[in-house]
Amino acid sequence: MPNHQRTIEALSAIVGPTACLTEPSDTQGYTTDYRKMYRGLAIAVVLPSTTDEVSQVVTWCHANGVKIVPQGGNTSLMGGSVPDGAGDAIILNLRRMARVLAIDTLNDTMTLQAGVTLSSARTSADQAERLFPLRIGSEGSCQIGGNIATNAGGTAVLRYGNMRDLVLGIEAVLPDGQIYSSLRGLRKDNTGYDLKQLFIGSEGTLGIITAAVLKLMPRPQAATAAFVAVRSPAAAVELLGLAKKMAGPTVTAFELVSSDAMNLVCEYLSNATPPLQGQPAWMVLVEFTSTGSQDLLESSMVQVLELGIENGLINDAAIASSLSDVQAFWRLREEISDAQTRAGGSIKCDVSVPLSSIANFIDEAYKAVKTMAPESRMVIYGHMGDGNVHFNPLRPAQQDAKEYLMAHYESISNTVDGLVHSLNGSISAEHGIGVAKRDDLLKYKSSVELGLMWQVKKALDPQNLLNPGKLLPSLA
Numbered sequence: 001m002p003n004h005q006r007t008i009e010a011l012s013a014i015v016g017p018t019a020c021l022t023e024p025s026d027t028q029g030y031t032t033d034y035r036k037m038y039r040g041l042a043i044a045v046v047l048p049s050t051t052d053e054v055s056q057v058v059t060w061c062h063a064n065g066v067k068i069v070p071q072g073g074n075t076s077l078m079g080g081s082v083p084d085g086a087g088d089a090i091i092l093n094l095r096r097m098a099r100v101l102a103i104d105t106l107n108d109t110m111t112l113q114a115g116v117t118l119s120s121a122r123t124s125a126d127q128a129e130r131l132f133p134l135r136i137g138s139e140g141s142c143q144i145g146g147n148i149a150t151n152a153g154g155t156a157v158l159r160y161g162n163m164r165d166l167v168l169g170i171e172a173v174l175p176d177g178q179i180y181s182s183l184r185g186l187r188k189d190n191t192g193y194d195l196k197q198l199f200i201g202s203e204g205t206l207g208i209i210t211a212a213v214l215k216l217m218p219r220p221q222a223a224t225a226a227f228v229a230v231r232s233p234a235a236a237v238e239l240l241g242l243a244k245k246m247a248g249p250t251v252t253a254f255e256l257v258s259s260d261a262m263n264l265v266c267e268y269l270s271n272a273t274p275p276l277q278g279q280p281a282w283m284v285l286v287e288f289t290s291t292g293s294q295d296l297l298e299s300s301m302v303q304v305l306e307l308g309i310e311n312g313l314i315n316d317a318a319i320a321s322s323l324s325d326v327q328a329f330w331r332l333r334e335e336i337s338d339a340q341t342r343a344g345g346s347i348k349c350d351v352s353v354p355l356s357s358i359a360n361f362i363d364e365a366y367k368a369v370k371t372m373a374p375e376s377r378m379v380i381y382g383h384m385g386d387g388n389v390h391f392n393p394l395r396p397a398q399q400d401a402k403e404y405l406m407a408h409y410e411s412i413s414n415t416v417d418g419l420v421h422s423l424n425g426s427i428s429a430e431h432g433i434g435v436a437k438r439d440d441l442l443k444y445k446s447s448v449e450l451g452l453m454w455q456v457k458k459a460l461d462p463q464n465l466l467n468p469g470k471l472l473p474s475l476a
C-alpha cells in the first residue's frame with residue numbers, strides 16, 4: 001500500500017507544490033462530477049504543465065502502483081472523470097496544458113495541447129479563417145483531450161463527423177510513462193496499425209492524451225436555420241431525406257426536439273420564447289451552412305420546407321431571419337441538457353439506431369415508458385440526423401426527483417436499452433460508458449468484444465492503474 005504522503009511529495013517535486021492540490025476546498029471541484037451525481041476522493045489533484053511532466057508523474061505512479069484518473073474539463077455525463085470513494089488515486093487534470101502549438105493553413109490542421117478547451121480551439125481556428133467543427137454544449141469547459149478520450153459527437157456530426165473523424169494525430173503518455181506520438185498531420189499513412197485510434201474513445205483507460213493534430217475545415221460564410229413542426233418522427237426522417245437530396249452537404253444539423261423538451265427549456269431559461277405556436281409534439285431544428293451566398297442558402301431552405309409542407313411532413317415552420325435568430329434557436333436547443341439537471345436529473349438514455357429504425361424506436365420506446373410511468377415528461381431530443389437521440393424521461397412536475405429516479409431509472413433504462421439493442425443500436429451513442437453504463441456492457445457486448453477490450457487494456461496497462469473501474473466491466 002503506497003504511502004499517500006510520499007506520493008504527494010514525489011509528485012509535488014515533479015509539477016511544483018502549487019500544482020499538486022490536496023486541500024479538500026481545492027480538490028472538491030475535481031472530485032465531484034458535473035451533475036453532482038458522483039462524488040469521489042483523491043490523494044491529490046496533479047496539474048502538470050508539459051508532456052514531460054505528465055510522463056514523469058505517470059512513470060512514478062507506475063513504479064509505485066498508484067492509480068490515475070485522467071481528467072479534462074470534468075463535463076462527463078457518465079461519471080467517467082472522477083475517482084471512486086476509495087481515496088487511493090490521483091486525478092491528473094490537463095488544464096494547465098492549454099496552448100495551441102501550431103496552425104498550418106496549407107495543411108488545414110491545428111496542433112494543440114490536450115488541455116485546450118473546445119471553445120478556445122474553435123476560436124483559434126476562426127482567427128485563422130478556418131472552422132474546427134466539433135460543436136457541443138459544454139464547449140466552454142470540455143477539453144480537446146476529453147473530447148478525444150470520449151470520441152465526442154454533438155450537433156455538427158451530420159456534416160463533419162465525430163471527434164474520431166477530426167483527429168489526424170495524437171501524443172499520449174502510456175501507462176508506463178513512455179510517450180507515444182503521431183503528431184504529423186498526415187491524411188494518408190498506411191504503415192501498419194493505426195495506433196492513435198486506440199486512444200480515441202478509450203475514456204482515459206489506455207493513456208493520457210497530451211496533444212493532438214486536428215483537421216480544420218473551410219469557414220462557412222452563410223448560415224440559416226429553421227424550427228420546424230413535423231407531423232411525426234417518421235415525417236422528420238423523410239424531411240431529412242429531402243433536405244439531403246436538395247441541399248446536399250450544406251445540411252449541417254438536424255436536431256429533434258419533443259414538446260416536453262421545449263417546454264422544459266423555456267421554463268428554465270430566462271427570456272426564452274417557444275419558436276412555434278401551439279406546442280407541436282415534435283420539432284426539428286434544421287441548420288444549413290455554406291461557404292457560398294447567404295441568399296442562395298436561405299432560398300434553398302425555403303425550397304426544402306415548401307416541399308416538406310407539400311408532402312404533408314411539416315405542419316408549421318419558423319425560419320431565422322437574422323444571425324441572432326439562428327443563435328436564439330441554438331440557445332433553446334443547447335440548454336435542454338442543463339434544464340434537466342436543474343429539474344433534478346432525468347433517466348439518461350443516449351442511444352443510436354440506424355436512421356431507418358429511429359422513428360420506430362421513438363414510437364415504441366415512448367409507448368413503453370408511458371405504460372411504465374405514465375406521468376413522465378418525455379424529454380426526447382438530439383441528433384436525429386445521426387440516428388442518435390437523447391431519450392431522457394423526466395419526473396412529473398409535482399414529483400420529487402429522487403423518488404422518481406429511484407422508482408424508474410433501472411426499469412426504464414433497461415427497457416429502452418433492450419429495444420435499442422433489438423434494433424441493432426448502441427446504448428451509448430456519444431457520451432461513453434464511464435461508470436454509469438459500465439455493467440450494462442455485459443448484456444449488450446459479446447464476450448468476444450469484451451474479451452478483446454480486456455486484452456488491449458492488459459497489454460497496455462497490466463496493473464490496471466489508468467482510470468480503473470471505468471468503461472470495462474469485470475468479467476466473471
Ligand code: FAD
Nearest residue numbers: 072073074075076080137143145146147149153154204209
Ligand atoms: P472529462 O469529463 O474530464 O473526461 C471524460 C473522460 O475522458 C474520462 O473518462 C476521463 O478520464 C477521460 N479524459 C479526459 N481528458 C483526458 C486526457 N487528456 N487523456 C485521457 N483521458 C482523458 N458529449 C457529446 O458527445 N455530445 C454532446 O452534444 C454533449 N453535450 C454536452 C452538453 C453539456 C451541457 C454537458 C455537461 C456535457 C455534454 N457532453 C456531450 C458530454 C461531455 O462534454 C463530453 O463527453 C466531453 O467530450 C468531455 O470532455 P471533458 O474534457 O470534460 O472530459
Ligand code: 2HG
Nearest residue numbers: 137334337348382390392
Ligand atoms: C446534448 O446533445 C448533449 O445536448 C447532452 O449530448 C445530452 O444531457 C443530455 O442527455
Ligand code: ZN
Nearest residue numbers: 154382390430
Ligand atoms: Zn448530444
